[in-house]
Amino acid sequence: MSRYIMALDQGTTSSRCILFDREGKMVSLAQKEYTQHFPRAGWVEHDAMEIWSTQIGVAQEAMYKIGATHRDVAAIGITNQRETTVVWDRRTGEPVYNAIVWQCRRTAPFCDELKAQGLEGWFRAKTGLPIDAYFSATKVRWILDTVPGARQKADAGQLAFGTVDSWLIYNLTKGRCHLTDLSNASRTMLFNIHTLDWDDEILEKLQIPRSMLPRVCPSSGVFGFTDPSIFGGEIPIAGAAGDQQAALFGQTCFAAGEAKNTYGTGCFLLLCTGEKPVSSSQGLITTIAWGLGDRVTYALEGSIFVGGAAVQWLRDEMKLVESAEDSEYMAQKVPDTGGVYVVPAFTGLGAPHWDPYARGAVFGLTRGSSKYHFIRATLESIAYQVTDVLGAMKADAGLELQALRVDGGACANDFLMQFQSDIIGAPVHRPACIETTALGAAYLAGLAVGYWKSQEEIRGNWQLARIFEPGMDEAGRARRLEGWSRAVAAARAFRGEE
Numbered sequence: 001m002s003r004y005i006m007a008l009d010q011g012t013t014s015s016r017c018i019l020f021d022r023e024g025k026m027v028s029l030a031q032k033e034y035t036q037h038f039p040r041a042g043w044v045e046h047d048a049m050e051i052w053s054t055q056i057g058v059a060q061e062a063m064y065k066i067g068a069t070h071r072d073v074a075a076i077g078i079t080n081q082r083e084t085t086v087v088w089d090r091r092t093g094e095p096v097y098n099a100i101v102w103q104c105r106r107t108a109p110f111c112d113e114l115k116a117q118g119l120e121g122w123f124r125a126k127t128g129l130p131i132d133a134y135f136s137a138t139k140v141r142w143i144l145d146t147v148p149g150a151r152q153k154a155d156a157g158q159l160a161f162g163t164v165d166s167w168l169i170y171n172l173t174k175g176r177c178h179l180t181d182l183s184n185a186s187r188t189m190l191f192n193i194h195t196l197d198w199d200d201e202i203l204e205k206l207q208i209p210r211s212m213l214p215r216v217c218p219s220s221g222v223f224g225f226t227d228p229s230i231f232g233g234e235i236p237i238a239g240a241a242g243d244q245q246a247a248l249f250g251q252t253c254f255a256a257g258e259a260k261n262t263y264g265t266g267c268f269l270l271l272c273t274g275e276k277p278v279s280s281s282q283g284l285i286t287t288i289a290w291g292l293g294d295r296v297t298y299a300l301e302g303s304i305f306v307g308g309a310a311v312q313w314l315r316d317e318m319k320l321v322e323s324a325e326d327s328e329y330m331a332q333k334v335p336d337t338g339g340v341y342v343v344p345a346f347t348g349l350g351a352p353h354w355d356p357y358a359r360g361a362v363f364g365l366t367r368g369s370s371k372y373h374f375i376r377a378t379l380e381s382i383a384y385q386v387t388d389v390l391g392a393m394k395a396d397a398g399l400e401l402q403a404l405r406v407d408g409g410a411c412a413n414d415f416l417m418q419f420q421s422d423i424i425g426a427p428v429h430r431p432a433c434i435e436t437t438a439l440g441a442a443y444l445a446g447l448a449v450g451y452w453k454s455q456e457e458i459r460g461n462w463q464l465a466r467i468f469e470p471g472m473d474e475a476g477r478a479r480r481l482e483g484w485s486r487a488v489a490a491a492r493a494f495r496g497e498e
């Protein structure tokens with residue numbers, strides 16, 4: 001029997017491939033950062049061909065590192081940055097425009113038009129989502145309206161739309177399969193999470209032809225086989241899920257009431273609600289967690305657009321740190337932020353505010369403010385945003401958190417995790433494997449081909465590595481949270497330039 005499951009983790013900042021063994025341990029990893037394009041203020045794009053080339057490059061590298069061949073890989077699981085929109089020409093396989101990334105705000109004015117028509121409740125009832133530029137629907141519409149000839153080609157059935165999972169499956173199968181999974185479909189604002197089908201009324205309203213859309217499959221099951229030219233032989237693609245849902249699966253949060261928070265480019269807190277979609281009155285999203293066989297599991301989600309990306313900004317734009325890791329010791333060179341608050345609303349604010357016009361801001365600077373205060377305040381801003389989302393989840397779902405399970409690149413930062421625990425007043429549990437996104441995709445694929453027999457078997461693989469206990473007094477917590485909420489209100493009042 002094959003020895004490994006391959007996870008392809010196509011994230012916002014990097015493409016990654018990890019090979020896992022039966023205990024859920026990483027056997028080989030390869031990763032490559034790729035180019036972020038910011039053609040205008042608030043716009044974010046990726047080159048879809050670079051997504052594909054880096055993803056396939058790291059897959060081959062991960063196999064090469066341990067001398068694995070296609071025979072050693074029982075199945076591939078795909079997980080991906082969600083909502084990011086690729087539209088390609090079926091005849092050439094070429095994208096007609098760059099991938100429009102989930103963070104991109106270009107369609108905010110069109111979303112305002114939809115809201116002005118009073119459609120907010122209509123969309124939410126069908127899709128579980130608020131109307132926002134974050135989701136794929138208005139991005140597809142923008143491409144059809146803007147790229148010369150796109151509308152005509154789409155009407156003639158020549159164009160295909162997909163989120164990044166679809167784009168990878170299409171290329172891995174050399175154009176044979178145009179598919180997606182339920183969790184990714186639920187992020188498009190085109191998919192009805194109750195009927196489990198693309199919603200014809202929404203398609204009509206947005207003038208998006210159904211012929212562009214992929215077929216929707218369960219998250220665990222054989223989607224197709226890789227073309228033999230890629231790995232030297234066929235490998236089944238047996239799992240796919242959006243990265244945040246995959247992380248929920250990788251953290252083995254299978255039962256209603258179990259939650260995790262991922263600290264990647266953004267931060268995403270997901271609470272499993274079981275087979276029941278729970279609707280939100282607090283600015284959270286109702287989303288499909290995964291489909292297994294004919295059973296669909298739902299989740300409530302708080303989506304924060306800028307998490308670890310704020311640390312990347314400190315590194316790449318502000319040049320205040322040389323590496324993301326350095327932020328940890330530099331933040332601890334000062335005992336507190338000295339009253340400085342950073343609001344990293346670089347692409348507006350997601351949950352619970354949903355304000356596309358908010359922009360990043362720094363408050364509380366004094367003559368004594370140093371770069372260390374600035375770095376510390378940036379890290380703290382990540383934890384404050386998570387605290388706001390937790391508050392919404394408590395109000396919506398009555399979540400009484402015993403402990404917060406964490407994962408994702410930035411959860412390696414001990415300072416951030418300690419501050420997170422302090423500011424929510426609850427323990428933070430960091431597992432041994434923080435690559436839970438990839439692990440979740442591997443589990444979905446492995447279950448489909450019998451590599452793992454059951455979810456119970458998988459549960460046994462989860463291991464705790466470190467607990468962060470809250471140490472901040474109530475008064476200190478309340479004072480900081482009050483400062484943070486004033487900073488957010490001020491950043492929202494400023495409103496960015498169009």
Ligand SMILES: Nc1ncnc2c1ncn2[C@@H]1O[C@H](COP(=O)(O)OP(=O)(O)O)[C@@H](O)[C@H]1O
Nearest residue numbers: 011012013264265308309312324325409410413
């Ligand atoms: N030690 C660290 N401290 C703070 N942030 C970090 C650290 N390591 C990585 N990051 C941040 O985490 C993000 C990468 O996490 P990852 O889970 O790989 O994200 P993605 O899947 O979105 O590409 C980057 O934005 C990076 O700045």
Ligand SMILES: O=P(O)(O)OC[C@H](O)CO
Nearest residue numbers: 011012081082264265266
């Ligand atoms: O790339 P990540 O891990 O920050 O995840 C991005 C999300 O899927 C966007 O919804």
